[in-house]
Amino acid sequence: MPELPEVNALVEFLDREMAGAVVAGMEVGSFSVLKTFDPPIDSLAGLAVTGVTRHGKFIDIDVDGIHLVVHLAKAGWLRWSSAFSETRIKMGNGPLAARVRLDRGDGPHEGFDITEAGTRKGLAMYLVNDPLDVPGIAALGPDPLVGGFDLRPLLARHMQVKRLLRDQKIIAGVGNAYSDEILHAAKLSPFALADTLADAEISRLETALHDILSEAVEQSRGKPAAELKDSKRTRMRVHGRTGEACPVCDDTVLEVVYSGSSLQYCPTCQTGGKPLKDRSTSKFLK
Template identity: 75%
Template sequence: MPEMPEVDALVVFLRERAVGAVLADVELASFAVLKTFDPPVSALAGLQVTGVHRHGKFVDLDVDGLHLVIHLAKAGWLRWSDHLTDKRLKMGAGPLAARVRLDHGDGPHVGFDVTEAGTRKGLALYAVRDPQDVPGIAALGPDPLAEGFSVAPLLEGRRMQVKRFLRDQKIVAGIGNAYSDEILHAAKLSPFALASELDAEEVGRLDAAIASVLAEAMAEAHGKPASELKDSKRSRMRVHGRAGEVCPVCGDPVAEVVFADSSLQYCPTCQTGGKPLKDRSTSKFLK
């Protein structure tokens, strides 16, 4: 899933290429991907792109006061092209969900495709007058890299596992499965530790890990073309997606807990005192 560092890099990538262009058209290959009807997505056609912004894991194209908001969900991505074909998308075009055509004055031949792999579809597009009209944006918690961010007040009274705490977009915006694993490894915390029971030292380590892991990931992601961001993310992971491999800190094997529709990776030596975590797969975990 694209998370805050990759989405932020996508936003910068699009800002450099889209701002100043006229949004010529939004072609849909799936009616289900568009979650709004007022204003109609056709209202964006002919308007100039004046900004591109990030809200948590949402991409927001400001189109002369209207907004095209994209949430890439678990398996979505943006694929940029400098030479779009003139052929329009057909409904049900495989992984293609939508195409955004841009015109810099020489025709609508550049832009990007919004794609989604797999059969479980969660990708969403919204045409809105204000980004806050998107329910997911309106409900976002604070951005963890915003000035003055502190995790301590957010932890109070949260009798929930710290892994779930980090992934809850209503509490902290932008962190997903991969970076929550990386943050907890850097903070030397068990994914199953209760958020409300962390002591002052553990809270301090968590705060520092959130800042350092995300800042490093942002720095690594920025400047890379969209086509390289996924591979770059995978190569930076220390524990996430590396079950059975060697922990780069202690040299012991990375372990894994598998759930119905997700998994987490951690280092028992660094994070749980050497004790393996039991598989506690439930319908409530990691929603």
């Protein structure tokens, strides 16, 4: 799933590539992808792109006051092209969800596709006059890389810290992968309860949250969309590394599978050497 650093890189890429372009049209390849009906998609035609910004994991393309908002969900991605054919995309069940064509005066030959792999469809696109009309954006918590962000008040909740980090209504932009990395760097169990953390643990978590995301943003910056997924995978220290050696202590990275997802952690670094039990036993280490 694209998270804050990858979405940030996509936003910067689009902002560069779309500067000065006019939208020639938008085509939808899936009935389910577009969540709004007003403004209609043909209202974009002939309007200039005026900027691209990020809200958490949402991409916001401002087209002369109409906002095309994209949430890539778990399996969505963006693919840029400088050589589209004139053939319009067709409705179907394939991975191509939408196409946006751009024109710089020489015809609608460039732009981007939005794709989604797999059968579980979560990709969402919106056309709105105000980004806050998108429910997910209106409900977002604070962005951890925006000045003035304060983690401590957000931890006053009786919930597992892993779940808290991933809750977009509490903190915007962090998902499964980076929450694993942040908790590993902070030396915290993913099942530690947020409202029971000691001051030293909170300080480590604050530092890890900022440093892991800032480093990932810088390492993603300037990379083309096609390279971002592999770049993310190579940076992970524990996420997706089940059975491999922890780069800090050389212990074996372990995994917990739950609710159709999974997390990875290092027992030595995070849980005092004890393995966490999965939900099938209902025994969680704190």
